[in-house]
Amino acid sequence: MRSYVTDRYSTRMEPDGTWTIFDKFTGFPAEYCGRPTTLMLEDGSTSLCIVMNALDRHKRRQTPV
Secondary structure, three states: OOOOOOOOEEEEEOOOOOEEEEEOOOOOEOEEOOEEOOOEOHHHHHHHHHHHHHHHHHHHHHOOO
């Protein structure tokens, strides 16, 4: 997955072979709709990470400075 400096979320493979979407600002696993984004398959974590970054970019554009 291509990562941009402005992306808030990224994926990482855990020692058990599952994938986690994490918050690049905090280092902690992210949540989506109140659910943890851990114990995922690679394809699912990549797809959801793209969606989460798009939503975050949209949210930041809407926030007044």
